Amino acid sequence: MKSQLSTRVGTGSARPMIHGVATARPGVPAASTPAAAAATTPVSAAVATASPSAASPGPSPVDFTSFRGVLFDVDGTLVESDPLHFKAFQEILSELGYNGGQPISEDFFRHHISGRHNPEIAADLFPDWLEERRTQFYMDKEERYRRLAAQGLEALPGLREFLDWVAARGLRRAAVTNAPRANAEMMLTALGLDGYFEHLVLGEECTRAKPHPDPYLTAMELLGLQPGESLVFEDSPSGVRAGVAAGSPVIALTTGQQPEVLAAAGAVWIIRDFRCVMDAIREAEARQQQQQQQQQQQQQ
Numbered sequence: 629m630k631s632q633l634s635t636r637v638g639t640g641s642a643r644p645m646i647h648g649v650a651t652a653r654p655g656v657p658a659a660s661t662p663a664a665a666a667a668t669t670p671v672s673a674a675v676a677t678a679s680p681s682a683a684s685p686g687p688s689p690v691d692f693t694s695f696r697g698v699l700f701d702v703d704g705t706l707v708e709s710d711p712l713h714f715k716a717f718q719e720i721l722s723e724l725g726y727n728g729g730q731p732i733s734e735d736f737f738r739h740h741i742s743g744r745h746n747p748e749i750a751a752d753l754f755p756d757w758l759e760e761r762r763t764q765f766y767m768d769k770e771e772r773y774r775r776l777a778a779q780g781l782e783a784l785p786g787l788r789e790f791l792d793w794v795a796a797r798g799l800r801r802a803a804v805t806n807a808p809r810a811n812a813e814m815m816l817t818a819l820g821l822d823g824y825f826e827h828l829v830l831g832e833e834c835t836r837a838k839p840h841p842d843p844y845l846t847a848m849e850l851l852g853l854q855p856g857e858s859l860v861f862e863d864s865p866s867g868v869r870a871g872v873a874a875g876s877p878v879i880a881l882t883t884g885q886q887p888e889v890l891a892a893a894g895a896v897w898i899i900r901d902f903r904c905v906m907d908a909i910r911e912a913e914a915r916q917q918q919q920q921q922q923q924q925q926q927q928q
Contacts, residue, residue: 690859697800697802703806705863710742718732742884750762786906791821803825805828808832841870856877882899
């Protein structure tokens with residue numbers, strides 16, 4: 629039986645919590661943050677610690693049992709692939725003489741490349757190139773990435789347990805990515821998840837890719853979900869903004885970005901990996917069981 633959707637409501641003006649310290653988003657009142665504006669009701673925000681099994685202080689800001697569907701980004705969300713993308717871009721750009729042949733830095737990659745759509749990246753890096761040459765550039769880069777990824781990809785810690793939990797409850801599920809189809813299918817196959825998702829939605833096959841909401845809205849339409857009836861998992865500011873713009877709470881993973889950057893994009897909860905999610909679910913189930921026992925004792 630599909631569970632009914634309702635996000636658990638916070639206090640209405642919660643600010644992101646980074647390692648337990650509330651911080652205001654620069655220049656943005658808490659009540660008018662992207663996450664608060666997108667959701668029907670405000671969802672409190674928190675940031676989990678990087679500890680392998682520690683969720684954020686206090687209860688999770690999201691009730692995982694209340695959604696009808698879960699939407700996952702692929703790169704950096706299901707698998708920590710950003711280091712491979714960084715290496716592929718670094719090698720290709722150096723070979724092309726970009727930046728005087730000096731390798732790009734990880735900071736440059738995070739701010740100008742990670743999570744973005746290939747045509748936009750190529751246009752920014754090589755504004756004087758013809759479109760045909762730009763297309764060949766990112767096709768070569770993706771081929772380089774696939775060669776690197778063929779050496780082995782591993783799911784993020786806790787992912788498989790959470791995916792089993794999602795499937796056991798009959799929740800709708802889709803993978804939503806800006807990656808080219810060849811990359812996305814390769815990663816899902818490498819992880820043994822090629823048959824897990826009901827749909828694979830590609831930004832390049834939508835009218836607009838992330839950070840626009842189109843890919844997530846397309847996934848919701850395919851799954852028969854209304855905006856807000858699904859929970860989104862992302863790892864990039866671009867992806868977080870896309871999920872928020874589509875009307876969904878977004879949980880962000882810090883596989884490639886700093887927590888502050890993801891919070892500013894509108895993420896309601898920021899975690900290191902899916903072990904934080906499973907910890908939060910187990911804590912919620914334990915609280916529910918305790919409440920039921922207390923109610924039974926009161927009735928006796």
